[in-house]
Amino acid sequence: MTWVRGFLRIIMKMFDKIAIVGVGLMGGSIGLAVKKKRLAREVVGVCRRESSRRRALRAKVADRVTLDLAEAVKGADLVIIAAPVGKIVGLAGICVKFMKKNAILTDVGSSKKRIVSSIEKLSSKKTNFVGAHPMAGSDKSGVENAQAGIFKDAVVVLTKTAGTDRRSLGRLGRFWKSLGGCVLVLSPEKHDAHASLASYLPHAVSYALSLTQDGRSVKLAAGSLKDTTRVASSDPELWKDIFLLSEGPTLKAIASFTRNLEKLKIAIKKRREKTILRFLRRAKKISDGIPGR
Amino acid sequence: MTWVRGFLRIIMKMFDKIAIVGVGLMGGSIGLAVKKKRLAREVVGVCRRESSRRRALRAKVADRVTLDLAEAVKGADLVIIAAPVGKIVGLAGICVKFMKKNAILTDVGSSKKRIVSSIEKLSSKKTNFVGAHPMAGSDKSGVENAQAGIFKDAVVVLTKTAGTDRRSLGRLGRFWKSLGGCVLVLSPEKHDAHASLASYLPHAVSYALSLTQDGRSVKLAAGSLKDTTRVASSDPELWKDIFLLSEGPTLKAIASFTRNLEKLKIAIKKRREKTILRFLRRAKKISDGIPGR
Numbered sequence: 001m002t003w004v005r006g007f008l009r010i011i012m013k014m015f016d017k018i019a020i021v022g023v024g025l026m027g028g029s030i031g032l033a034v035k036k037k038r039l040a041r042e043v044v045g046v047c048r049r050e051s052s053r054r055r056a057l058r059a060k061v062a063d064r065v066t067l068d069l070a071e072a073v074k075g076a077d078l079v080i081i082a083a084p085v086g087k088i089v090g091l092a093g094i095c096v097k098f099m100k101k102n103a104i105l106t107d108v109g110s111s112k113k114r115i116v117s118s119i120e121k122l123s124s125k126k127t128n129f130v131g132a133h134p135m136a137g138s139d140k141s142g143v144e145n146a147q148a149g150i151f152k153d154a155v156v157v158l159t160k161t162a163g164t165d166r167r168s169l170g171r172l173g174r175f176w177k178s179l180g181g182c183v184l185v186l187s188p189e190k191h192d193a194h195a196s197l198a199s200y201l202p203h204a205v206s207y208a209l210s211l212t213q214d215g216r217s218v219k220l221a222a223g224s225l226k227d228t229t230r231v232a233s234s235d236p237e238l239w240k241d242i243f244l245l246s247e248g249p250t251l252k253a254i255a256s257f258t259r260n261l262e263k264l265k266i267a268i269k270k271r272r273e274k275t276i277l278r279f280l281r282r283a284k285k286i287s288d289g290i291p292g293r
Numbered sequence: 294m295t296w297v298r299g300f301l302r303i304i305m306k307m308f309d310k311i312a313i314v315g316v317g318l319m320g321g322s323i324g325l326a327v328k329k330k331r332l333a334r335e336v337v338g339v340c341r342r343e344s345s346r347r348r349a350l351r352a353k354v355a356d357r358v359t360l361d362l363a364e365a366v367k368g369a370d371l372v373i374i375a376a377p378v379g380k381i382v383g384l385a386g387i388c389v390k391f392m393k394k395n396a397i398l399t400d401v402g403s404s405k406k407r408i409v410s411s412i413e414k415l416s417s418k419k420t421n422f423v424g425a426h427p428m429a430g431s432d433k434s435g436v437e438n439a440q441a442g443i444f445k446d447a448v449v450v451l452t453k454t455a456g457t458d459r460r461s462l463g464r465l466g467r468f469w470k471s472l473g474g475c476v477l478v479l480s481p482e483k484h485d486a487h488a489s490l491a492s493y494l495p496h497a498v499s500y501a502l503s504l505t506q507d508g509r510s511v512k513l514a515a516g517s518l519k520d521t522t523r524v525a526s527s528d529p530e531l532w533k534d535i536f537l538l539s540e541g542p543t544l545k546a547i548a549s550f551t552r553n554l555e556k557l558k559i560a561i562k563k564r565r566e567k568t569i570l571r572f573l574r575r576a577k578k579i580s581d582g583i584p585g586r
Contacts, residue, residue, distance in 0.1 A: 136515060198515065201502065210577070227520045228495040228524065236577055247562070276533045277533050280532055284527070286503045287523070287525035
């Protein structure tokens with residue numbers, strides 16, 4: 001009764017084979033979490049370089065790690081592209097050629113509008129693409145810093161468009177909930193608008209704040225400077241790509257922020273105590289209300 | 294031989310009597326740290342309200358807590374004004390009237406130029422004023438959140454002017470070192486310039502960033518937004534006063550930051566990949582170099 005056993009083994013796991021394309025901090029963390037929660041019979045990681053392959057194996061983020069994208073993707077029920085945002089669409093173009101019918105293709109990148117519309121044009125009827133963006137990560141990068149726990153209570157946005165397969169969306173939602181995430185379904189446009197305020201803007205501001213410091217001011221760094229500039233230690237290549245892929249919403253968020261800072265500046269200049277207080281109190285109320293504060 | 298015992302008891306402690314005027318988070322933390330390190334025979338806290346007095350007593354931040362400023366200050370070797378910045382000069386005016394000869398008066402407020410020049414005009418030859426600003430604190434306030442450990446490895450700026458008594462400066466330096474701080478002696482002007490970049494600017498930016506969020510974006514809050522807006526939960530009254538007392542350096546720091554953010558904005562708008570990368574890399578280098586990172 002081998003087939004019964006095989007069948008049971010498959011249905012007891014959420015997926016039979018998961019391929020993770022790009023095994024850095026994010027892909028590695030997904031691999032660790034999938035293995036910990038036993039959501040797949042097999043987790044295959046895909047790297048571009050032999051050195052990365054060895055690092056991923058040492059970090060034990062997948063059952064096996066290969067440089068052969070086509071082979072890894074073949075027969076997978078779920079393919080997760082966890083490469084830097086600038087490479088996601090190109091990799092998706094290769095994946096869809098080798099993926100089996102009805103398998104789910106997903107990603108973990110920011111900038112959903114650009115990515116989702118490009119991949120939806122690529123993926124034929126047989127492959128179901130659902131865009132995803134787990135709002136988790138770190139200013140650190142690399143598979144060595146991967147952790148199964150980073151998705152716990154993290155918001156995971158899944159994108160829904162006219163072309164999204166509802167069944168795949170549901171399955172992917174259950175997958176992310178199993179990893180500890182809070183799933184939120186949004187259109188790619190809404191995702192980008194919210195993420196530009198909640199993520200791209202804080203990064204842009206943090207980088208600019210860091211660049212404004214000099215050798216002496218950093219010696220006086222207390223909690224405020226340390227916290228506000230932490231994400232300015234994030235990967236410049238990655239953030240260059242995110243800013244350029246989400247150029248519109250990012251610029252809009254920066255403009256909106258600049259207007260607010262200008263208001264505060266004018267109120268300080270004109271010594272308008274009540275205006276300053278109202279500004280700071282409203283800001284504090286929003287900050288106090290951020291989930292997990 | 295009572296006088297010998299009394300004398301020994303005094304010389305074995307760094308100070309005989311320390312009065313802490315204002316027992317909130319900062320004053321309370323100093324009280325706890327002084328008691329822990331046994332730096333004084335007696336620590337007296339001063340509050341304005343009976344309810345605050347009871348809270349301070351419950352938090353055990355001083356040997357006794359009184360509403361009588363004159364009585365607390367009389368006979369003290371060291372008087373530390375740990376009230377909000379807007380009240381420091383007014384309180385100093387009262388303290389100097391009751392302090393004994395050669396006692397040290399100090400504070401813990403930001404905005405050193407305004408505070409130091411005002412108090413130096415007040416304090417006569419007999420009282421030695423040395424301005425101080427421990428770069429430690431919290432977005433939380435209140436004596437309940439006081440902790441002896443917040444000064445560990447924190448930079449503590451002491452101000453030095455033409456009128457500063459060198460012996461008092463040395464004693465106060467040893468006091469702060471005993472509480473775990475790294476003492477840095479600066480002119481009030483230099484302090485304000487550095488602190489405006491390292492502390493006032495991050496606070497202004499954090500408040501503006503928080504105010505730019507909306508109800509939906511905060512739902513997507515990941516580490517970047519949480520970290521960059523943490524200090525926007527700080528006390529609005531306190532920060533209104535700091536911004537107004539250090540108006541000049543604060544506005545200068547905001548202008549410098551705005552120019553940098555504008556550069557990034559233009560580079561994104563014009564899709565200048567290399568310029569963006571250079572900007573982010575330089576910022577990352579500064580952020581990575583912040584002490585304690």
